[in-house]
Amino acid sequence: MTLRETLEHDVLQAAPALLGTILVRGNLRARIVETEAYRTPDDPGCHAHRGETPRVKVMYGEPGLAYVYFTYGNHWMLNVTAHPPGVAAAVLIRAAEPLEGLEVFRERRPKARKDEDLLSGPGKLAAAFNIDAEMYGVNLLDPQSELRLEPGTLPVAVVTGPRIGLAKGMGDELPWRFMDADRMRWVSKPHLFRADMSGKTGT
DNA sequence: GTCCGGATTACCT
DNA sequence: GGTAATCCGGACT
Numbered sequence: 200m201t202l203r204e205t206l207e208h209d210v211l212q213a214a215p216a217l218l219g220t221i222l223v224r225g226n227l228r229a230r231i232v233e234t235e236a237y238r239t240p241d242d243p244g245c246h247a248h249r250g251e252t253p254r255v256k257v258m259y260g261e262p263g264l265a266y267v268y269f270t271y272g273n274h275w276m277l278n279v280t281a282h283p284p285g286v287a288a289a290v291l292i293r294a295a296e297p298l299e300g301l302e303v304f305r306e307r308r309p310k311a312r313k314d315e316d317l318l319s320g321p322g323k324l325a326a327a328f329n330i331d332a333e334m335y336g337v338n339l340l341d342p343q344s345e346l347r348l349e350p351g352t353l354p355v356a357v358v359t360g361p362r363i364g365l366a367k368g369m370g371d372e373l374p375w376r377f378m379d380a381d382r383m384r385w386v387s388k389p390h391l392f393r394a395d396m397s398g399k400t401g402t
Numbered sequence: 403g404t405c406c407g408g409a410t411t412a413c414c415t
Numbered sequence: 416g417g418t419a420a421t422c423c424g425g426a427c428t
Contacts (some may be wrong), residue, residue: 235422244422254411271423272408278422291422310425322423364422387423 202348203340206262210236210281210288213262215359215377217279217290219351224328227303229295229318230351233386234363236375238281238288244362244370247287258287263340263348266304267330274322275331279339279348293363293376294319296385303327320387363388 202220206213214236222229237245246268247255257266258280266278266289278289295318297304304317304327311317311357318324325331330346339348365371378386 237422246422249412252412269410269423270421272410274408274422274423276422293422303425326424362422366420369422 202350205281206279206281206290210238210290211276211375213279214282214290214375215357216353217292217348218377218379219353221298221349221351222292222295222324222328222346223349224330224346225300227300227322227328227338228298229328230298230382231292231295232379232382233292233294234377235291235293236288236289236377237278237285239362240377242370242373243368244365245287245289253286255287256313257336260284260336262336263338265330265334265337265339265346267325267335269332271322275325276321277325277330284365291321292324293321294386295324296382297327315384319385323387327401348382351378354379354381358383 205216214234217231217234220231224232239247241247245257251259254268257264261284262281264280267275269275277292280289282288284309297314299315307327308317318327334346337344337346359374360376360382361371361374362376
């Protein structure tokens, strides 16, 4: 099955399938190591849960498009749309391993003290790739696109856990977060993940 | 671990 | 036109 078919078919399959995929913009390249799935109609954490608005419009379109939104007053987030037109779903790209363009990433992320800080969070990744509203709706599966996905190598093992940052009752208990088990040094909040999985709070 | 800035949207008067 | 909520990050303890 192609990536597009997987995206169209099932966001819960597509989210782990995007691990290992390469995010490309110009000379910048990074391997996706962490994703989360969001969907309608049974997931209250999905932005489209309360129906179509201008912000989430692209989620109702073709699979493989960039759903970009702004949150917390500071941060842009990159998602890949999923499911057929008319059915809203998306995969949040949460973290990536930098492959090429490290100098540019470091320039755009001056607060990063080590390379593990460059792309280890959705806001960081968007900043490093200079992703904002301009990328809204871009076809990430089109090799001609400025921002796009290129095939990579699937992880050997995938770790799952609860999604990050969701309030209680918003689907916070759903294990719809996916990580490359062999590249945990590049993911966001690995400590939080361990705490969640052990069923305890704090570390 | 905890605390707060920051700007946009959505939804209510 | 007001206000609550937000798929977070950085600074600090």
